[in-house]
Amino acid sequence: MVMSETTDSPIANPVNKSLENENIAHGEPKMRARGVDVYYGDKKAIDGVDIDVYTEYVTAFIGPSGCGKSTFLRALNRMNDTIPSARVTGTIELDGEDIYASGMDVVQLRARVGMVFQKPNPFPKSIYDNIAYGPKIHGLAESKPDLDEIVEKSLRRAGLWEEVKDRLADSGTALSGGQQQRLCIARAIAVDPEVILMDEPCSALDPIATAKIEELIDELRGRYGIVIVTHSMQQAARVSQRTAFFHLGHLVEYGHTSDIFTNPAEQRTQDYITGRYG
Amino acid sequence: MSASTLILLVLGLGLAGWLAARSRAAMFRRANDGRRIASLPVYHGWYAALWIVIPTLLFALLWSAISDQLVMQQVLASPAAAELPSFGIQRQTWLAEARAVATGAASGVFNPEAEGLVEPFREALTRYNIIGLVVTLLIALAGGAWAFLRLKPDFRAHTRVERTVLATLLIASLVAILTTLGIVASLVFETIRFFGMVNPIDFLFGIHWSPNPMTDGSNPDPERYGAVPLFWGTFFIGVVIAMIVAIPLGMMSAIYLNQYAAPRVRTWLKPALEILAGVPTVVYGYFAALTIAPAIRDIALKLGVENPSSESALAAGLVMGVMIIPFVSSMADDSIAAVPQAMKDGSLAMGATQNETIKRVLVPAALPGIVAGIMLAISRAIGETMIVVMAASATARLSANPLEAMTTVTYQIVANLTGEASMDSASTLAAFALGFVLFLVTLVLNIIALRIVKRFREAYE
Numbered sequence: 001m002v003m004s005e006t007t008d009s010p011i012a013n014p015v016n017k018s019l020e021n022e023n024i025a026h027g028e029p030k031m032r033a034r035g036v037d038v039y040y041g042d043k044k045a046i047d048g049v050d051i052d053v054y055t056e057y058v059t060a061f062i063g064p065s066g067c068g069k070s071t072f073l074r075a076l077n078r079m080n081d082t083i084p085s086a087r088v089t090g091t092i093e094l095d096g097e098d099i100y101a102s103g104m105d106v107v108q109l110r111a112r113v114g115m116v117f118q119k120p121n122p123f124p125k126s127i128y129d130n131i132a133y134g135p136k137i138h139g140l141a142e143s144k145p146d147l148d149e150i151v152e153k154s155l156r157r158a159g160l161w162e163e164v165k166d167r168l169a170d171s172g173t174a175l176s177g178g179q180q181q182r183l184c185i186a187r188a189i190a191v192d193p194e195v196i197l198m199d200e201p202c203s204a205l206d207p208i209a210t211a212k213i214e215e216l217i218d219e220l221r222g223r224y225g226i227v228i229v230t231h232s233m234q235q236a237a238r239v240s241q242r243t244a245f246f247h248l249g250h251l252v253e254y255g256h257t258s259d260i261f262t263n264p265a266e267q268r269t270q271d272y273i274t275g276r277y278g
Numbered sequence: 279m280s281a282s283t284l285i286l287l288v289l290g291l292g293l294a295g296w297l298a299a300r301s302r303a304a305m306f307r308r309a310n311d312g313r314r315i316a317s318l319p320v321y322h323g324w325y326a327a328l329w330i331v332i333p334t335l336l337f338a339l340l341w342s343a344i345s346d347q348l349v350m351q352q353v354l355a356s357p358a359a360a361e362l363p364s365f366g367i368q369r370q371t372w373l374a375e376a377r378a379v380a381t382g383a384a385s386g387v388f389n390p391e392a393e394g395l396v397e398p399f400r401e402a403l404t405r406y407n408i409i410g411l412v413v414t415l416l417i418a419l420a421g422g423a424w425a426f427l428r429l430k431p432d433f434r435a436h437t438r439v440e441r442t443v444l445a446t447l448l449i450a451s452l453v454a455i456l457t458t459l460g461i462v463a464s465l466v467f468e469t470i471r472f473f474g475m476v477n478p479i480d481f482l483f484g485i486h487w488s489p490n491p492m493t494d495g496s497n498p499d500p501e502r503y504g505a506v507p508l509f510w511g512t513f514f515i516g517v518v519i520a521m522i523v524a525i526p527l528g529m530m531s532a533i534y535l536n537q538y539a540a541p542r543v544r545t546w547l548k549p550a551l552e553i554l555a556g557v558p559t560v561v562y563g564y565f566a567a568l569t570i571a572p573a574i575r576d577i578a579l580k581l582g583v584e585n586p587s588s589e590s591a592l593a594a595g596l597v598m599g600v601m602i603i604p605f606v607s608s609m610a611d612d613s614i615a616a617v618p619q620a621m622k623d624g625s626l627a628m629g630a631t632q633n634e635t636i637k638r639v640l641v642p643a644a645l646p647g648i649v650a651g652i653m654l655a656i657s658r659a660i661g662e663t664m665i666v667v668m669a670a671s672a673t674a675r676l677s678a679n680p681l682e683a684m685t686t687v688t689y690q691i692v693a694n695l696t697g698e699a700s701m702d703s704a705s706t707l708a709a710f711a712l713g714f715v716l717f718l719v720t721l722v723l724n725i726i727a728l729r730i731v732k733r734f735r736e737a738y739e
Contacts, residue, residue, distance in 0.1 A: 107630070117627075124643045133639075184624070191628060
């Protein structure tokens with residue numbers, strides 16, 4: 001299978017390696033999931049998942065299609081609420097606060113836990129308005145100069161400013177696929193979230209655009225907690241420091257990316273990353 | 279020999295050809311040791327049948343068009359015809375009577391002078407009937423033989439039959455288009471005649487409308503044919519009042535059905551709303567005239583309006599607005615549903631509420647489709663006739679007061695075409711000019727709307 005070369009050099013990324021070696025002490029996890037089950041109607045899609053997400057690390061979810069990794073990701077900012085039959089049990093905490101508690105405001109939660117989707121989905125508005133959308137609805141900008149500043153800062157952080165600064169009034173949908181995806185990341189950044197969830201953000205992009213996004217993810221690490229679902233094992237190895245392997249709705253193994261790829265504790269993980277199945 | 283027997287005969291021949299050709303093709307297969315032949319036997323059958331039926335029917339059509347004339351020529355050449363008066367109704371009557379007796383439609387002549395013509399008619403009819411029958415049979419045989427001789431194991435009968443089917447479909451679709459062209463042509467023709475009597479400038483920009491079918495012959499007073507009050511009434515009832523009702527209600531029901539309604543509610547409500555579109559407009563008409571209009575007058579009286587009209591623009595416009603709610607809402611519903619879920623998710627994931635998502639993302643993204651729906655609804659409203667005929671009035675009035683009676687283009691078309699004036703008087707022809715203007719306006723609206731919808735579809739594919 002395609003994955004065969006990954007096992008040779010999963011931690012070739014020097015940034016990744018140095019961080020792993022430092023083994024820095026980290027504080028409290030940003031998000032903490034305990035005993036999370038997700039049901040679609042009567043069907044259990046996720047069974048008893050425990051995971052911690054840290055701002056210091058990029059966390060990657062890997063696993064074969066249909067293993068529930070995207071479902072679990074969407075449980076982290078309650079996007080599953082939009083599916084009528086979906087139901088979540090167990091606890092997911094953001095800074096120690098249960099996000100499924102009745103007092104939790106979903107709107108505020110999603111402002112704090114942003115999301116980037118598999119297919120770039122810019123709004124059919126101008127580039128400027130795409131970024132300004134979130135700050136406007138959350139009242140983050142007092143004035144037009146404030147808003148301009150947020151737009152510029154977000155586009156700069158997403159590495160898109162230089163490419164679009166002269167055509168902010170153009171439609172967001174007129175950009176290339178890779179630019180659209182960075183626009184979506186900039187849009188998520190604009191509301192100043194604490195965690196950004198990325199659901200296979202590169203699966204619709206070519207290798208060059210993919211490389212740019214991966215570079216961006218690395219730059220954003222530390223400022224935002226980042227969780228990325230990916231089908232590409234190379235990508236997980238390149239961008240993440242923590243990897244969770246899902247299979248059939250179970251979290252099979254979760255740990256340092258280098259351990260998962262070089263020395264997995266579970267046979268199933270070993271089989272998957274060496275391309276035996278999946 | 280009557281036409282129906284002839285058609286039965288041709289169809290019988292066709293059936294015979296079908297059976298013969300099919301069995302011959304089946305024989306090819308047997309002779310080929312059961313190997314495949316190029317076409318199924320049934321296609322060979324159809325090929326032969328079509329070659330028999332189509333040319334003969336074409337000939338029959340042609341023959342029925344010319345045989346009457348041939349018969350008449352022969353009769354007029356006979357010695358008995360020499361006694362006919364050369365012109366006028368009498369000549370026509372005698373000929374018609376003689377003909378009726380000859381064909382058996384009448385038992386005897388009323389005018390004894392026609393008696394002498396019966397025999398020549400009978401002779402001529404028999405003669406041309408026989409000629410027609412023989413030629414029909416010959417053509418059928420020739421067609422059948424031609425088709426039959428071409429049958430071979432490798433003959434691709436199916437492609438020929440497909441081609442005939444294609445031609446039939448093409449002709450069927452042309453019928454509707456040609457009919458439309460015919461309608462337009464007749465409108466244009468009569469409109470030009472009208473503009474020969476009344477200057478188009480007077481018609482389009484004049485502000486007094488009071489045609490008099492009794493006195494306006496071919497020399498009308500152009501001052502009485504100013505259509506601006508009609509255009510205004512149509513615009514005021516069909517666009518202003520009806521849209522004030524239909525756009526908000528249609529949009530809101532579309533948003534509710536699409537975004538908020540539970541699936542079970544939706545499966546009941548959506549068809550219920552679409553029933554509105556199926557109510558005959560005449561029913562809306564009497565609802566407007568008998569229920570809404572008096573109610574509006576009573577309310578106006580209570581509010582202190584003096585002498586409110588019992589036929590108000592408001593009544594017609596309100597009911598028309600309700601009538602076109604389904605047009606607006608179903609187009610809006612479709613266009614909102616066509617906005618990708620990813621767009622909605624993107625907005626919700628930013629922490630937007632559902633209401634913000636609808637207002638700021640879904641509706642703007644669906645706007646082209648919604649606008650197109652509104653334009654189609656407008657073109658429907660201004661062409662609407664029954665409601666205004668029953669609830670609006672005949673009085674042409676330029677007024678912005680919705681409680682006053684107003685008239686519309688469609689109302690005046692009905693009034694002038696069904697009036698007592700003769701077909702070539704100016705007041706009747708004015709109906710065609712009005713119809714032509716209405717046609718142009720709705721055509722332009724529809725074209726623009728369809729273009730917008732097409733662009734909109736492309737944007738999300």
